[in-house]
Amino acid sequence: MLPALPDGDERELESSEEGGGAGEERRQERHGSTYHSLYGYRSGRCSQQGAGGRDGSPGSAAAETPSGEDFSLSLLDTNLPAEAETELRSFISKRLTKGALFEGMGNVASVGLSIPEYKVGCYYCRFQQENILEMATPESDINVPEYVVCFLGGSEKGLELFRLELDKYIQSLKINLDLEKSLETYINPYLRSWFENAICPIQRVVQLFQEKLAFLLHAALSYTPVEVKNADERTEKDVSRFLAAASLQGLVQEGTMTSLCIAMTEEQHKSMVIDCSGPLPQLHNAGSNRFCEDWMHAFVNGAEGGNPFLFRQILENFKLKAIQDINNLKRFIRQAEMNHYALFKCYLFLKNCGSGDILLRIVKVEHAEMPEARNVVTVLEEFMRETSVA
Numbered sequence: 001m002l003p004a005l006p007d008g009d010e011r012e013l014e015s016s017e018e019g020g021g022a023g024e025e026r027r028q029e030r031h032g033s034t035y036h037s038l039y040g041y042r043s044g045r046c047s048q049q050g051a052g053g054r055d056g057s058p059g060s061a062a063a064e065t066p067s068g069e070d071f072s073l074s075l076l077d078t079n080l081p082a083e084a085e086t087e088l089r090s091f092i093s094k095r096l097t098k099g100a101l102f103e104g105m106g107n108v109a110s111v112g113l114s115i116p117e118y119k120v121g122c123y124y125c126r127f128q129q130e131n132i133l134e135m136a137t138p139e140s141d142i143n144v145p146e147y148v149v150c151f152l153g154g155s156e157k158g159l160e161l162f163r164l165e166l167d168k169y170i171q172s173l174k175i176n177l178d179l180e181k182s183l184e185t186y187i188n189p190y191l192r193s194w195f196e197n198a199i200c201p202i203q204r205v206v207q208l209f210q211e212k213l214a215f216l217l218h219a220a221l222s223y224t225p226v227e228v229k230n231a232d233e234r235t236e237k238d239v240s241r242f243l244a245a246a247s248l249q250g251l252v253q254e255g256t257m258t259s260l261c262i263a264m265t266e267e268q269h270k271s272m273v274i275d276c277s278g279p280l281p282q283l284h285n286a287g288s289n290r291f292c293e294d295w296m297h298a299f300v301n302g303a304e305g306g307n308p309f310l311f312r313q314i315l316e317n318f319k320l321k322a323i324q325d326i327n328n329l330k331r332f333i334r335q336a337e338m339n340h341y342a343l344f345k346c347y348l349f350l351k352n353c354g355s356g357d358i359l360l361r362i363v364k365v366e367h368a369e370m371p372e373a374r375n376v377v378t379v380l381e382e383f384m385r386e387t388s389v390a
Contacts, residue, residue, distance in 0.1 A: 034153035037078040084113040110156035121159040158309035201238040214296035215286035220246035231276035291354035
């Protein structure tokens with residue numbers, strides 16, 4: 001299926017709405033061990049002495065940048081074997097030489113290192129230390145430290161799905177990076193846990209909620225406020241990240257999203273409450289529909305493989321199918337402004353798509369300033385109410 005996105009782009013759905021096609025492919029993808037490397041970066045021809053490099057590591061002295069290059073890299077922390085780390089630094093140096101590594105912009109690539117059996121996906125980002133950057137002014141002549149961080153695991157295609165999450169993960173590192181005080185106590189543990197904290201939250205939510213995941217999917221699509229009670233910090237963050245990843249933010253018009261958020265926030269009685277005081281989460285004021293229940297089964301079936309990249313791919317396909325349904329309904333509504341048969345097609349579509357409640361709410365907000373379309377939506381709402389009562 002090829003859903004039409006708002007900007008006209010078409011992105012291929014890699015599986016059916018039940019998640020089958022991508023599931024077979026993703027179950028074969030191995031993510032195995034995960035690695036990280038942190039480098040100090042310095043422009044200019046003077047080499048930078050390694051600070052905090054591991055004993056015997058290639059970066060414990062000045063980085064061996066190719067002669068003639070106008071920068072240097074020094075290893076600060078890594079859990080890669082020495083040979084693989086040297087290969088990774090060579091890869092990063094080539095990207096820097098080509099001018100393909102811009103400050104604050106994460107990239108994903110496939111890197112062939114001396115890690116057995118297969119190429120590994122690599123997320124890499126050059127960034128500056130935030131707290132010093134804020135103090136620097138043109139007159140202060142403060143040399144703001146720069147770094148390059150690399151996260152390795154899974155495949156390039158898999159890590160690409162989590163690029164935004166990894167960009168956010170770097171933000172905390174930028175703020176808290178202070179090598180003199182916290183390399184061992186904060187930076188090293190933070191780098192080592194990148195996969196667990198940035199990649200696995202969706203998987204943990206699926207495993208925790210199981211069949212109740214349909215209620216979370218419905219809340220994300222309908223912009224229903226969600227309150228988490230009696231949960232540990234990690235579970236609360238996991239739920240928040242899942243809801244953000246499952247929402248249509250960036251895929252529907254910004255004004256539509258804002259209006260829906262305001263409308264749902266004002267209807268406090270519709271806020272969903274998740275109580276984690278017991279062994280299993282209990283949900284109150286939760287809603288669902290057939291569309292979300294069908295996709296819930298795709299997630300639960302995928303849980304057998306335990307692959308976090310598979311869950312993210314299913315989630316992306318879930319959102320693309322929702323966008324496709326929204327665009328189809330909007331097209332039917334335009335036709336129904338002049339054709340009563342098209343109005344009946346709208347009604348049948350809403351009745352059979354499994355998510356008519358959410359779709360009507362979204363198009364109602366989008367067409368609020370269009371009298372003819374608003375009249376069609378009003379008639380459809382009456383049809384749907386009469387059907388539900390009957």
